[in-house]
Amino acid sequence: MPYLEELAKEQTIKKQTGKNFAAIHCGPFDQLEQYELQHPLRKRPFKGKLFAKDHLGLTGMQISYTKLPAGASVPFTHKHKENEELYIVVSGRGQVLVDNDIIEVEEGSTIRVDVDGDRCLRASSDTDLIYICIQAKTNSLKQDTFDDGIPGESAPNWG
């Protein structure tokens, strides 16, 4: 069984499912340290990291939540084989390194990184950095929004 799938089975997260959805409630972002990831290539667990694809049954993307403590850096850079990554900064300030470029980031900063970009993130010395990362396969999106959406025929029924 793939490692992250196994980890998802061990983690306790409030979940609801229905015919066409799955929902999880991860709690406030500033309490992300309740989640831990033991990276297979690292000695110590990474506190404040949650991968949610297997909790949600996603088939088109992976999503992770990360809280980096003030002054901390992800300890390694990485590239990808076939997935585009999108980083969304939810709170705090910090920097994103892509190859030799440094991007100053804060709430609302949103960064696309291509497979060949050698990337890393760090929090500023005075604030935690909280971010979301989405992975999706490069060039996999064929249509979206108005081309892919089907409007409902009646008003929402909130009961």
Place this chain on the structure above:
Amino acid sequence: MPYLEELAKEQTIKKQTGKNFAAIHCGPFDQLEQYELQHPLRKRPFKGKLFAKDHLGLTGMQISYTKLPAGASVPFTHKHKENEELYIVVSGRGQVLVDNDIIEVEEGSTIRVDVDGDRCLRASSDTDLIYICIQAKTNSLKQDTFDDGIPGESAPNWG
């Protein structure tokens, strides 16, 4: 030219690009009303909605930011043809409707909705609801994270 691409050319957002990345800075989420979307099927513009795929040059996903004022509902439901959607609640409280199920949501709530799920969102009467929505093609992700990532060979060079 597709409508959203045209809109992205008109919108002014702070942007940085490099060989393997593009970054935008949308500003604090509680100021999302600075962005407007004129939905092609609606009479009035939707204030507080930003689609960012064309600003970022994404090829595997679409991302939108939405701020729904307290008490407001998206005025219609919708399904999708081929894209899975992922809703991430960033702040506030509200509800997500999928078919006949209502999911209570707050910061950290994350919901996968399949193509056939007839969906809608609304903010609670006393807080704005701010959320991110990602679209990716159903079943398009072939591998991710440890299978798709390539660790760097040296420590991050923050300069």
